[in-house]
Amino acid sequence: MASSSSSTSDIGVILNELTCPVCSELYKEPTALPCGHSFCRVCIEKSWENREEDTGYVCPNCRDVFPQKPKLEKNVIVANLVENMKLKEGKVGLEVEVEDAEHGDVNVKEGMKAGGSESYCELCNGEAAKRCVPCEILCCEKHLKPHQQKGHKLVDPGVKIEELRCIEHGKPILLYCKDDESLMCVTCTGGEHQDHKIVGVEIAHVELKDVLAAKYPRVSQSMQSVASQLRQVQREEDQTENSSRDAEDSLEEKRRLVCQFVNESVDLMKSEINKRKMEKLSLLGKQREKLEQQMEDLRQRISTMDTALQDLESISFLQGSKDLLKRLETMSDFKSVKSTPLPVLDFSKEEKNLDGLITLNKNFLEKIQKGPVEHPEKVDLDQNNLRRLYGRSPSLDPNSAHRQIKISGDLRTATQSETENQYPEHPDRFDVYEQVVSRDSFSSGRHYWEVDVGSSRWWGIGICLNSMGRKWVESGLGENPASWCLYKSNNDFSAYHNNRCTSLSVPGDHERFGFFLDCEAGELTCFGDSRVLHVFRGNFMDPVKPAIWVYDGSVHFVHLVK
The missing domain is CATH 1.20.5 (Single alpha-helices involved in coiled-coils or other helix-helix interfaces)
Incomplete structure (x- = not known):
């Protein structure tokens, strides 16, 4: 108990010596006057600013008068004692109140505003730019230069010195162990890191x-x-x-x-x-x-x-x-009235038709409820049935049209023009071939559409993946793995895919061609005059778009009315 009382008394004495007589707080940038007394720089400046007498500058402690304003210089010794006291006590701020000077009892309260600030230089009270680790001092840009010239380690003002010290030895961290990937001080090199590969932290x-x-x-x-x-x-x-x-x-x-x-x-x-x-x-x-x-x-x-x-x-x-x-x-003789045979109100035939429609829909709903069929049944390739069951009327995408392709107002006709149209730049626009794709894309199900080519002698019609390129030579329909194209040049027909050509025999001069896409079966069937001209096969579960390549005249997507 006596030892504890003595220790408390010693701390009280030290803290009393490190307390500014004006603000009664630990010195902040302590400054010594010619008479030997020290004050916080801010405190002595404010004391002189508020003085009433004009006889000179007075020491608030001993009342010595200085005819001219003394040159205020930092009391380095006191400043170091304040910083060491703060480190020793392990707190940023302390408030000391001497309750009974005679007995030396001291109360230490947390939260006192003391010592330096994390924002100001400890030499000139300017805005701090860095903290010097070896000197443990905050410096502005001006007072930072000597530390830079000496090669001292500098960190941001907000970095605490404790974070830059070795936890085990309390010394500055200057080295890095590559084997353990850990930071260390000089003393650590003699322990478990003795044979490890160690370099400086900067290296x-x-x-x-x-x-x-x-x-x-x-x-x-x-x-x-x-x-x-x-x-x-x-x-x-x-x-x-x-x-x-x-x-x-x-x-x-x-x-x-x-x-x-x-x-x-x-x-x-x-x-x-x-x-x-x-x-x-x-x-x-x-x-x-x-x-x-x-x-x-x-x-x-x-x-x-x-x-x-x-x-x-x-x-x-x-x-x-x-x-x-x-x-x-x-009197008239009685004669029986012969009734004329009247038609019977019989609508059994019409009712059977309605019953058939109801049954058809019931079967259709049951089929849907059972889920998708892994192996779809074979489709009747009659074009009338395809048109009725799977008919589509694609519309053209103006953002994909080559500048020499003019798109009609209803977005169904593509016409080759001699002059370039002033289309805006777009990543989907073809810039090499006179091509355009539809807005519609398909990745599942069955779809049938027709194209009128009566106004063109040279064209290409088919489908392409959405991912097919639009900006290079290989973007031609049928000339890459991402497109399939039925091609006509005058009276010669061919099927193109991945730049491979298959010649086709197409008798007559047809004006309309049909295309049936079965995504699950992976087939694109091309029709001409109710005849199957060619069947392309591929992975059509990825989104594909109907596409047109127009060399002359016009090509038109037919509007199919079901």
């Missing part, structure tokens, strides 16, 4: 930066590759969204047409039923009128006969019988 810094710099291009290239793949995925996502939206729009149109057909059929049958009903009711009404008239005549006969039969007098009966018989004879 290790340069070497590791060189290693990172060497790896940077590869990482950057990988980043660009991933970014390109991300863009491709984004494009495919957009195309999937567009394809899905187009499919949904097409289904909605089919729903409308089916509903319209069913509604019109039912309304027509109901109208016909009502018409036949009215005709039959009219005939039945006329038959009822005739039968009711006959019934009235018969009632009159019965009434006359009943009256005569009730007459009991023979003479009276005989006298009136002659007249009665004569009246009965004058």
Whole structure:
């Protein structure tokens, strides 16, 4: 207990000596006057600024007067003692309050603003630029130069000195062990690092930066590759969204047409039923009128006969019988009304048609619910059926058109022009061949479209992958692995893929050609005059677009009305 009290008393004495008489805090940039007393630079400056007498500059402690303002120089010894005290106590700031000077009791409070600042030079109170590690002092740009000339280690003002010291020995970190990849001080070299490869931290810094710099291009290239793949995925996502939206729009149109057909059929049958009903009711009404008239005549006969039969007098009966018989004879004879055969309200045939449509749709829904078929059934390649079931009407993409291709307002006709059109720059635009692709892309399902070539003698029509290049010589349809093309030059036909040509025999001069794409089967079937001209095979699960190559005249995507 006595030792603890003595230690506390010693700290109190030291702290008392390192406390500014003006602000009662630890010195901040301590400055000594000619009389020997020290103050914080800011405190003594403010003291003189607020003085009332004009006789000179007064020491706030001993009241000595200086006729001229003394030259204020840093008290290096006191400053070092303050910094050492801060390091010793392990705190940035201390507040010391002497409660009882006689007994030497001291209270140490955390949070006191003391010593230097992380923002100001400890020599001139200017803005600090660096901290000198060996000298443990903050310096501005001006006072930093001597430390730079001596080769001292400099760090940013916010870096704590403790972070730059060896945890084990408390000495500055100056070395780097390559074997353990760890920082160390000079003392550490004699321990477990004795046989390790050790270099200075600056050398290790340069070497590791060189290693990172060497790896940077590869990482950057990988980043660009991933970014390109991300863009491709984004494009495919957009195309999937567009394809899905187009499919949904097409289904909605089919729903409308089916509903319209069913509604019109039912309304027509109901109208016909009502018409036949009215005709039959009219005939039945006329038959009822005739039968009711006959019934009235018969009632009159019965009434006359009943009256005569009730007459009991023979003479009276005989006298009136002659007249009665004569009246009965004058009445029209009863004749049965022959009913005209009326048509039966039979719509069994029409109902069977509707029942067939319902059954067809039930089977269709069951097939969809079972999921996609791994091996699609063989498609009937009748063009009428293909047109009805899978018909598409592609529209051209102006952003892909070569500048010598003019696109019609409805985006269905591509015309070769002698002058270049003033199209804006676009990454999808062909710049070598007079080509254009459609806005539509397909990666699943079956699709059929037709192209009118009646105004052109030299053309190429087919499909290409979305990823096919647009800016070099190999971008011609059929001249690369990413495109498949039916080609015509005057009257010569051929099929092109990956720059390989297959000659085709196409009799006659056809103006319309059909193309059926089965993505799952991996087939593109080309038709001419209801004949299969050629079948391309490939991986069409990747998005592909219908494409046109126009050498002269015009080529037109036909609008197929289902």
